[in-house]
Amino acid sequence: MDRSYVLPEIVELYDLLNTGHADHNFYAKLAAHSQGPVMELGCGTGAALLYIVNREKAETRPFVGIDPAPQMLAIARSKAEAERVTWVEGVLSDFESQQRFDLIFMTVHAFQCLLSDEEITDTFRAALRLLSPEGIFAFETRNPLCAPWENWRKGSHTDVTIVTHNGESVRVWQEVQEIRAGFVTFDQHHHFIDLDRIVSTRSTLRFLKLDEVRARAEEAGLALKAVHGDWSGKPFEETDKEIILQLVPASA
Numbered sequence: 001m002d003r004s005y006v007l008p009e010i011v012e013l014y015d016l017l018n019t020g021h022a023d024h025n026f027y028a029k030l031a032a033h034s035q036g037p038v039m040e041l042g043c044g045t046g047a048a049l050l051y052i053v054n055r056e057k058a059e060t061r062p063f064v065g066i067d068p069a070p071q072m073l074a075i076a077r078s079k080a081e082a083e084r085v086t087w088v089e090g091v092l093s094d095f096e097s098q099q100r101f102d103l104i105f106m107t108v109h110a111f112q113c114l115l116s117d118e119e120i121t122d123t124f125r126a127a128l129r130l131l132s133p134e135g136i137f138a139f140e141t142r143n144p145l146c147a148p149w150e151n152w153r154k155g156s157h158t159d160v161t162i163v164t165h166n167g168e169s170v171r172v173w174q175e176v177q178e179i180r181a182g183f184v185t186f187d188q189h190h191h192f193i194d195l196d197r198i199v200s201t202r203s204t205l206r207f208l209k210l211d212e213v214r215a216r217a218e219e220a221g222l223a224l225k226a227v228h229g230d231w232s233g234k235p236f237e238e239t240d241k242e243i244i245l246q247l248v249p250a251s252a
């Protein structure tokens, strides 16, 4: 597994480096369209799911968060209101439930952690099995036509210094290692400045174009309901950085 979701000292930095708002609001609005069970796949530290949970009164409906990284889930479980969520360690294809979900979502580009064709197809098939007839599987993926990895380097806007809860300063930057046929491999370096210690992780993300995602979804029995190009909900155009998809059961 990707060490950035496993090493305790790096997992501790996750919420400081990823502070979504617009994306959380987007999925919260989708959740507000229904009253049935909601699931976040690749929920990590639970930031997005707990944001949605906290907008609703207690005991409204079931919430499930699934992630294969126990270290990320440990942080999610420690947060306020975490007891309102069923946290599950694993991947969607192994998840069995009698519940049918009105919304299954993935965010902060967790979809791009699905590297093989098989993982993508298995995830789509499992989503189809777990969605209610009106349910939506929603997620975003970075648009490869914008080549976002060109900005992932020292000195770019993704080079940041954060201060941990212990008051430690940590500089974080990326260094792309390989770009090959829809896969980008990059290192993320974390310089713990006071200790003068650098911890590096290596990650690979998959970049699919809209047509490629749509073809795989259709093969698995899902149909494209909507696709947006930013968090305001504007229709997707090829120059947009984000591809934000909503898939539904094809028979719906």
Ligand SMILES: C[S@@+](CC[C@H](N)C(=O)[O-])C[C@H]1O[C@@H](n2cnc3c(N)ncnc32)[C@H](O)[C@@H]1O
Pocket: 005, 018, 041, 042, 043, 044, 045, 046, 047, 048, 066, 067, 068, 069, 072, 090, 091, 092, 106, 107, 108, 109, 110, 113, 114, 119
């Ligand atoms: C960038 S993080 C996003 C976490 C969270 N969604 C958020 O809002 O911050 C990607 C997450 O995807 C998870 N992940 C990796 N492989 C996965 C898979 N095959 N299925 C589901 N989640 C996966 C990782 O463990 C990690 O927690």
